[in-house]
Amino acid sequence: MPVNIVSKGDYVAAALTGELDHHNLIPIRQEIDTAVSIALPKVLLLDFGDVTFMDSSGVGLILGRMKLLKSIGGTVALSGAEGYAGKVIRLAGLAGLILKEENENANEEKQA
Amino acid sequence: MQTKKNKLNNFSLKFPSLGRNEGFARGIVSAFVLPLDPTVEELNDLKAAVSEAVTNAIVHAYPNEAGTIEMSGSATDSDAGYIIEIRVKDKGVGIADISQAMSPLYTSGGEDRAGLGFTVMESFTDKLRVRSVVGKGTVVTMTKTISGKQ
Ligand SMILES: Nc1ncnc2c1ncn2[C@@H]1O[C@H](COP(=O)(O)OP(=O)(O)O)[C@@H](O)[C@H]1O
Ligand SMILES: [Mg+2]
Numbered sequence: 001m002p003v004n005i006v007s008k009g010d011y012v013a014a015a016l017t018g019e020l021d022h023h024n025l026i027p028i029r030q031e032i033d034t035a036v037s038i039a040l041p042k043v044l045l046l047d048f049g050d051v052t053f054m055d056s057s058g059v060g061l062i063l064g065r066m067k068l069l070k071s072i073g074g075t076v077a078l079s080g081a082e083g084y085a086g087k088v089i090r091l092a093g094l095a096g097l098i099l100k101e102e103n104e105n106a107n108e109e110k111q112a
Numbered sequence: 113m114q115t116k117k118n119k120l121n122n123f124s125l126k127f128p129s130l131g132r133n134e135g136f137a138r139g140i141v142s143a144f145v146l147p148l149d150p151t152v153e154e155l156n157d158l159k160a161a162v163s164e165a166v167t168n169a170i171v172h173a174y175p176n177e178a179g180t181i182e183m184s185g186s187a188t189d190s191d192a193g194y195i196i197e198i199r200v201k202d203k204g205v206g207i208a209d210i211s212q213a214m215s216p217l218y219t220s221g222g223e224d225r226a227g228l229g230f231t232v233m234e235s236f237t238d239k240l241r242v243r244s245v246v247g248k249g250t251v252v253t254m255t256k257t258i259s260g261k262q
């Protein structure tokens with residue numbers, strides 16, 4: 001399975017795996033778009049933690065989902081972008097979409 | 113002053129413009145470069161650059177029916193490290209305005225194209241050269257010096 005999708009309340013989380021190129025992204029995009037069209041989430045979370053390779057086609061996936069989510073009043077967030085995918089995401093100027101998980105965890109710990 | 117330049121290895125192959133050959137082309141480049149002990153980053157940069165060039169040949173050069181893609185490469189030993197040159201050639205539709213095509217975010221379309229393929233090739237290699245003739249095809253040549261681990 002190149003993508004693992006979990007729908008929960010207001011969000012859909014898609015864990016991407018393997019090599020994200022133009023060819024491999026065709027079925028992945030379809031699965032994500034189907035899940036989004038059913039759940040109509042406020043947030044689509046794309047996780048790159050198990051991505052072993054990515055080129056600009058992965059950026060195309062993100063930009064396309066941003067458009068899709070915008071059309072239903074939602075947004076896209078990214079996680080697990082510490083690896084090579086993160087380098088391409090930053091080159092594309094999309095670093096601002098990456099969740100600051102560590103900061104959030106730190107805040108939660110302080111509040112607890 | 114004498115500078116060391118010694119051709120170590122080269123390859124040349126042809127394959128059809130099918131989507132599954134994006135991964136195949138990356139595999140070839142990995143196998144070609146790995147014996148030279150590149151860093152993980154150097155290897156990934158080369159794979160990404162080649163992936164972009166081959167994807168463009170598949171998506172843009174031959175939009176309607178599959179054509180042939182030629183990929184060749186060479187490795188040269190130099191004082192600075194190993195100079196890797198990879199060339200991707202198609203006999204597809206060609207590019208009318210190369211500088212427009214190479215400008216960041218420009219895309220002539222296609223589902224979810226980011227318009228960043230040439231930007232990746234330029235950023236992740238040392239030198240990128242694009243030659244193209246409308247109706248004849250396109251040749252993309254990329255050069256990257258890898259210093260390797262040591
Ligand atoms: N091999 C090629 N043959 C014909 N046109 C090409 C080729 N490579 C690139 N192009 C043109 O250059 C544009 C920009 O390419 P690129 O930066 O990779 O972005 P993208 O592939 O996302 O469109 C493409 O949209 C296409 O019009
Ligand atoms: Mg491209």
